[in-house]
Amino acid sequence: MRISLLAVGKLKDAEERAISDRYVKRFNGAGRAIGLGPIEVRELNESRAASADERKCDEAARLMKDLAADTFIVALDPAGRSISSESFARLLSEKRDGAVKACAFLIGGPDGHGAQALRPPAMKLSLGALTLPHGLARVVLLEQLYRAATILSGHPYHRA
Template sequence: MGTALHLCVSFNPAQGRKCKYEAQSVRALPIRILSVGKKRSRGLQLMVDEYVDKLRYYCSVEDVQIRPNPQNARDQRAQVDAEDEAVMNLIRSDDWVVMLDERGQDIGSEQMAELVGDAGNTGASRLSFCIGGPYGHGRKMRERANLSIKLSSLVLNHQIALLVLVEQLYRSWTILKGQKYHH
């Protein structure tokens, strides 16, 4: 929404690998991750928690799980619509919304860091990342998202996508702060 809709969309790979914000002061927006999916395995949750804890050194982070198919719809379209509604109820008008989607903009780690840096300049009060359910995102989310990105050219299970996202957000902050990445 607004004029900042195309931030981070026109990356030029020929520009090299440096992030434009590296080691500069960046406004740290709170991050909220909204993911639709079944109960996570203990192993996955431990890994997600590890990266979320590392990320909290830089900004506040909220990991919100949304039950898939909240209305137990038999129809795939109805399931997506119900999940869409559940996610939209958690998004505020002043959120900067990034939708994870296999058809989204293909970005690298430096560009993810720029996305985080750019979001701090939008006037938004929170940066929300949305991971859809088994059948993807609904129409309302597609219309609301400020940006759509993909984490891989491979189609990722939503739980793997979540793990990749939190790891890349942590990596983004180490890039923004000009710090060494610690595994």
């Protein structure tokens, strides 16, 4: 199952980019043997529209633009489900085993997601109750993708 991480905004901090790249590389290595990946990370520019609603709508349309109709969409959203690492790994395994060919994780802009990105069959996922800057949220998501791959492959990285 191919994995995409589509994010509004670009990582400007070299340290955040280095950590993100490290987890992408780790995930690609661990995921290959279990049918996950490779992961594609795409950054989109923030919208310049005048209002927050217009920005969210524009950003959501651009996030969804190139996704195939059968892509399983996971939108990071503060109001989404908060799940354990084990449940996250199980979700990826179920989608992979259910013949889902592609899964896209969406990180919206500073104003959040537009309705198009949150429309079913999208899953809304929360990384927790804390507010995280977008770069850090991306790092946390990438680490959890790597952790899920290690859980599914029986690697000792996850010791819960």
